[in-house]
Amino acid sequence: MHKLVVGACALVLTGLLTSGCSTIRAQVDGSTRADSASIEMAPVLETAEWAVNDGLVSVMVRNDDSRVLRTATVALQGVDADGVLVGVWDTDTMAGESACCTVLDLEPGEEFGLYFAVGPDAERIDDVELSFTEISWAKAGSEAAEPVAAALPQDTMLGPDRTVVTARVETGDQDVPRALVQAVLRGRAGKLIAVVTGRWSCFEAGEERRIRMELFQRVPVGTAVDTVTVDRLDNAPQPTCP
Known part of the structure; x- marks a missing residue:
């Protein structure tokens, strides 16, 4: 798959792969480390911007990695101004429409658009978080493919x-x-x-x-x-x- 830019996801992945940084507190034999050290995991993709328009939630994600992201399936979690979950949307809730929620061939530094037809509840969303599954990266140093x-x-x-x-x-x-x-x-x-x-x-x-x-x-x-x-x-x- 190739891409050229010209001028112009109901599963929530619990664990490491979220749009924000995940924190793991190391435990040994059931006890937490005394220094409460934590490990921060970088998100798969950065959320560059998002918008709500007439019931549609659109999100632009950016690849800050040095590798090409071949594919990733995305789920959107929306919360209101009080932090209460409004809903989760993915390929299942979008009636199997994979085009809405799948990132394809995203090269380092480039952005990709995702969209979720949420409906009236979209107006209640104050913040969004993304989770990623079925992630495939190209080997580091792989050359960018020629546009088709x-x-x-x-x-x-x-x-x-x-x-x-x-x-x-x-x-x-x-x-x-x-x-x-x-x-x-x-x-x-x-x-x-x-x-x-x-x-x-x-x-x-x-x-x-x-x-x-x-x-x-x-x-x-x-x-x-x-x-x-x-x-x-x-x-x-x-x-x-x-």
Whole structure:
């Protein structure tokens, strides 16, 4: 799987892999160390920013590791202003929609968008925490893969109950049988508004195709596409292309 950025998860993993640092107090023969020393574990990915818009919770995560994160499945835990759990959302609660909650081929220093269709409860969320499962890293020092396609945003059409983003995808020297295309939407002041993602099939080598990405939420006037990314889905069922 490859990605190019152009201009623009119900299981909670208890233990080590959370978006905040986990603390383990060493115990030997049932007794705690006298110095109460603790070990802090770094998060798998950093939460760069998050936003709530019309029942949709969008989260941008960043890879601060020196390795490429090949894949990770994410669960979102939301709490209110009093720290009370509002809910947990993942691929199961999103009706098996893996595109919402799976990070793909995230290179060091880059960001990836996740989205969770929470509904009315989203407005109660004051803070979010992420947990990660099914984590796969590339070997340290692995070279970044060459991009297989470029995507350029074109128009953003706002409606009373949905938002449509159009983009032009330009395929490289190889066919791309199945791809995940993602757009990050921001407001006039650069604030994160939403993440919209879709799957497409059968991009031929050297092809230029205009695609439409639908977000079934309203967005504020002035919202525009910040970035568009293309990920090749090699692990998904492959279509029969002409």
